[in-house]
Amino acid sequence: MTTFQLLLMIVSAAVFYMFFKQLFSGDHPKRGIDFEAKTPNEQIGGISEPDKIFSKPVVHPSRMTELLAVADEAIEKDDFEEATKALQSALIIDSQNIDALQRSGYVFTQTKEYEKAEESFSLILEIDDSDDMAHVLLANILHKQGKEELAEKHHERAIELDSEYAPHHYNYANTLYDLGRNKEALVGYTRAFELDSSLESAQEMIKKLSE
Numbered sequence: 001m002t003t004f005q006l007l008l009m010i011v012s013a014a015v016f017y018m019f020f021k022q023l024f025s026g027d028h029p030k031r032g033i034d035f036e037a038k039t040p041n042e043q044i045g046g047i048s049e050p051d052k053i054f055s056k057p058v059v060h061p062s063r064m065t066e067l068l069a070v071a072d073e074a075i076e077k078d079d080f081e082e083a084t085k086a087l088q089s090a091l092i093i094d095s096q097n098i099d100a101l102q103r104s105g106y107v108f109t110q111t112k113e114y115e116k117a118e119e120s121f122s123l124i125l126e127i128d129d130s131d132d133m134a135h136v137l138l139a140n141i142l143h144k145q146g147k148e149e150l151a152e153k154h155h156e157r158a159i160e161l162d163s164e165y166a167p168h169h170y171n172y173a174n175t176l177y178d179l180g181r182n183k184e185a186l187v188g189y190t191r192a193f194e195l196d197s198s199l200e201s202a203q204e205m206i207k208k209l210s211e
Contacts, residue, residue: 064093064100071103083107096127105137117141132161136171143175151175166196173205182209 067090074083084107090100105120121138124131139154155172162168173188186209193202 064090064097067093068099068103071100071107075103075107078110080107080111084111096123098124098127098131102134105134105141109137109141114141114145118145130161132158132165132168135161136168139175140171143178148175148179164195166192166199166202169195170199170202173202177205177209185209 067086071083071086071090074080074086083103087100087104087107090097091104094100101120101124105117105124108114108117108120118138118141121134121141124134125138128134135154135158139151139158142148142151142154152172152175155168155175158165158168159172169188170192173185173192176182176188177185186206189202189205189209192199193206196202
């Protein structure tokens with residue numbers, strides 16, 4: 001063996017040694033492990049392919065959100081027929097959606113479909129009996145239908161749930177006044193005005209019932 005052949009053998013052995021050392025060291029790129037970005041816009045391609053970046057997905061509004069928006073827009077225009085269509089579609093998607101039921105109750109109240117409004121607010125309370133607004137709105141609807149005993153119960157429940165909310169006292173006072181129970185109504189109007197002095201209508205009723 002010549003000196004050159006011996007040198008070539010040594011070099012080859014060194015190359016193979018370095019190759020296999022790298023192969024089994026775990027430092028080489030592994031197939032099947034994807035690039036993981038640390039920030040939303042970190043580049044995958046680097047300088048050579050700067051257009052390849054991670055991007056945040058576009059979040060589209062849900063169908064429920066879209067229908068509620070349509071209903072709100074229709075309500076603003078007093079287009080209760082269009083609002084009803086949108087809300088009916090929303091309730092097909094989720095029959096227990098509180099937002100859709102609240103809007104439905106309001107629309108039915110405006111169209112004087114009191115039984116349907118009563119059903120909407122009653123469904124809300126089946127889901128959450130602690131919803132004070134649903135109680136007072138249901139009370140108002142029951143009063144319009146002449147269901148006074150039930151109306152009083154829901155007025156009282158609304159006040160029990162939030163006794164510091166002036167409109168609850170004011171609404172109950174209105175019902176009592178309509179029933180000719182002026183002394184009780186005066187107490188309600190007075191309490192409402194104590195809690196919120198901006199309720200000018202309550203102040204007017206206090207003056208009227210105090211004369």
